[in-house]
Amino acid sequence: MTEAAERRTNRRGQASRESMLDAALQALASGAPGSVSGNRIAKDAGATWGTVKYQFGDIDGLWAAVLRRTAERRGTLPAHAAPHGTLAQRVAAILDILYAGLSSTDSRAIENLRAALPRDRAELERHYPQTASELASWQKTWITDCQSAFADLDVDPARVREVALFIPGAMRGITSERQLGSYIDLDEARHGLSKAIVAYLQG
Incomplete structure (x- = not known):
């Protein structure tokens, strides 16, 4: 050829x-x-x-490639957040990014894929090792991105890690309320969550 x-x-x-x-x-x-x-x-x-x-x-390789594609399109958090802002501004920026991103086509696709995969980690790793590896790498990358976003501020890295672990779930809940047509004031909910995170990070 x-x-x-x-x-x-x-x-x-x-x-x-x-x-x-x-x-x-x-x-x-x-x-x-x-x-x-x-x-x-x-x-x-x-x-x-x-x-x-x-x-x-195989299907495992396809799902792993799908996860990599969405991760590449998402990029890293510091590139989108407020890297030179105050602690409050940076927390608010991260929540805004997730609030916008969790309703995207990519996010809906990943949520539906995760819902179809085994819940048990050992079972997931046994049947879909590549997919499990990609999902595990997401958590590591997300924690690293969050720690980088606050690296120049006087905040406890251990607390940043804890916040990084619960923010996605909290924002999924708020996003779900938006999709369901909630009567809750979602802007107020995000503002309250942001203030709580800032207070915790300030110690």
Whole structure:
């Protein structure tokens, strides 16, 4: 095969891979029955399950690639937060980022994927080792990003870690209230959460 022909083949293969990842994200975000089916995703991408396996190995490889794709698009927290602001401004910026991001297509896709995966960590690691590894890396990256966001302030890194661990769950709850059409004042809820976090970090 000539070098030019090899480049064209590689480009086609990459385009096929991208198409499958896009199809997987759209299917997962829909939350429709069968959205976690490899055959359904292959069909949506105009491919066969054999083609998906060629690109990703198996369904575990596909889910791990989907998680990597969303992580790449999300980027790192310090790039989006208020790196030179006060403690209160930085906490508020992080909550704003999550509030906006948790209603995105990528976030809905990941939530639906996680809902379909085994809850037990050992079972997840046994059946979906690559996916489990990606999810574990997310927690490490998130904690590191949060600690970096406050690194130049006089706050306890251990408390930052604790805050980093509970913020995503707290913000999912507030986001869920928004999606359900809650009567709660969600701006006030976020403001109260932000003040509580700042008070805790200040010790």
